[in-house]
Amino acid sequence: MSEERLGRVRDRVRPFPDFPVPGVLFRDISPLLKDPAAFRTLIDLLEDHLRASFPKIDFIAGECLDSRGFLIGPPLAQRLGIGFVLIRKKGKLPGPTESVSYALEYGKAELEIQSDAVEPGQKVVIVDDLLATGGTMCAACELMKRLKAEVLECLVIIELKLLKGSEKLKSIPFYSLLQYD
Amino acid sequence: MLFLAELMVSERPDPASEEERSPQLLLHPAGGCEGTGGNPGSSSCDISPLLKDPAAFRTLIDLLEDHLRASFPKIDFIAGLDSRGFLIGPPLAQRLGIGFVLIRKKGKLPGPTESVSYALEYGKAELEIQSDAVEPGQKVVIVDDLLATGGTMCAACELMKRLKAEVLECLVIIELKLLKGSEKLKSIPFYSLLQYD
Numbered sequence: 001m002s003e004e005r006l007g008r009v010r011d012r013v014r015p016f017p018d019f020p021v022p023g024v025l026f027r028d029i030s031p032l033l034k035d036p037a038a039f040r041t042l043i044d045l046l047e048d049h050l051r052a053s054f055p056k057i058d059f060i061a062g063e064c065l066d067s068r069g070f071l072i073g074p075p076l077a078q079r080l081g082i083g084f085v086l087i088r089k090k091g092k093l094p095g096p097t098e099s100v101s102y103a104l105e106y107g108k109a110e111l112e113i114q115s116d117a118v119e120p121g122q123k124v125v126i127v128d129d130l131l132a133t134g135g136t137m138c139a140a141c142e143l144m145k146r147l148k149a150e151v152l153e154c155l156v157i158i159e160l161k162l163l164k165g166s167e168k169l170k171s172i173p174f175y176s177l178l179q180y181d
Numbered sequence: 182m183l184f185l186a187e188l189m190v191s192e193r194p195d196p197a198s199e200e201e202r203s204p205q206l207l208l209h210p211a212g213g214c215e216g217t218g219g220n221p222g223s224s225s226c227d228i229s230p231l232l233k234d235p236a237a238f239r240t241l242i243d244l245l246e247d248h249l250r251a252s253f254p255k256i257d258f259i260a261g262l263d264s265r266g267f268l269i270g271p272p273l274a275q276r277l278g279i280g281f282v283l284i285r286k287k288g289k290l291p292g293p294t295e296s297v298s299y300a301l302e303y304g305k306a307e308l309e310i311q312s313d314a315v316e317p318g319q320k321v322v323i324v325d326d327l328l329a330t331g332g333t334m335c336a337a338c339e340l341m342k343r344l345k346a347e348v349l350e351c352l353v354i355i356e357l358k359l360l361k362g363s364e365k366l367k368s369i370p371f372y373s374l375l376q377y378d
Contacts, residue, residue: 014292016291016292019291019292020288020291026291028290028291028292030282030283030290030311030314033271033274033280033281033282033283034258034280034281034282034314035280036274036275036278036279036280039271039274039275039280039281040275043275059233064264066289067263067264067267068267070264070265070267070268071267071271071281072271073268074232074238074268074269074271074272075271075272075275077232077235077238078235078238078239078242078272081235082235083232083233083234083235083238084232084233084238084268085229085232085233086229086232093227093229094227095227114229117229117233
């Protein structure tokens with residue numbers, strides 16, 4: 001992976017201290033979306049990584065409690081010539097669904113997928129913009145397990161290493177383009 | 182359930198060139214809307230099949246790209262509405278070689294923002310954009326998956342007005358015509374790929 005290409009992406013991630021609450025440093029990817037060359041490079045790098053890692057992927061699943069996963073999932077799926085399936089906050093998807101609840105810092109959240117999103121044995125890469133504690137990504141993996149699909153990898157643009165989210169994923173392969181404390 | 186393929190075929194004036202139209206026939210029963218009674222703000226139109234089928238999704242973006250290239254010589258940004266507008270905005274922006282800016286529910290964007298509140302069926306909601314998302318005079322197309330009452334799209338146009346940007350058009354995949362949302366947009370040009378009652 002060329003350092004230059006990675007740098008082009010890294011330069012477009014903008015830190016905001018104390019957002020959404022004091023003590024949290026928010027990594028804003030808005031500049032990345034706003035710059036078409038940088039966004040193209042982002043998708044190039046993710047596509048290269050997936051093509052090199054997995055000969056066959058059936059779907060990209062966008063894990064989006066927040067909906068930022070929607071920003072990268074469809075473009076990446078299109079590059080690979082495959083479809084995109086949605087994992088959403090409970091109550092947003094019509095029709096029969098599987099749902100899983102998980103702990104937040106305060107309270108609980110529930111993620112959902114349509115029951116016909118993927119079939120048993122299909123191979124999926126789950127994507128999101130960022131991995132923090134890993135709680136949401138874990139729940140997404142659990143949903144795939146319920147549908148008996150195989151999670152090839154969980155992939156994010158940004159990993160916040162200090163929160164050790166990747167450890168929560170245990171044996172499921174994990175990949176992040178950029179790492180921050 | 183309306184078939185996207187049928188609609189595409191019926192829009193073409195010349196029924197003769199089957200080869201040209203064959204990609205559109207890949208748009209099988211996608212984007213079906215199952216009755217719109219009850220709660221206009223919460224669509225029962227499911228675009229999941231459209232996302233799941235890469236050929237259908239590619240054709241969707243093709244059609245939207247063709248439309249925009251034919252309509253506007255210069256567009257500075259695509260602006261997408263949280264959250265299903267995020268599904269189509271970035272691919273469309275990439276096709277046009279331009280950037281994508283986010284319009285989000287209040288509280289999700291860091292830094293200085295503009296916000297506008299608008300009425301929901303019950304209560305209010307607020308939309309937000311980062312103050313530096315667009316500059317005065319820049320030309321923007323606002324996209325979302327669906328237009329129902331038009332309240333959210335209107336609020337998005339208001340945000341652009343606050344930033345003194347020019348809204349070239351509001352563009353959606355699906356328009357629910359009975360709800361007359363496009364009338365709410367008044368003089369701002371509007372485009373929908375599919376129309377349902």
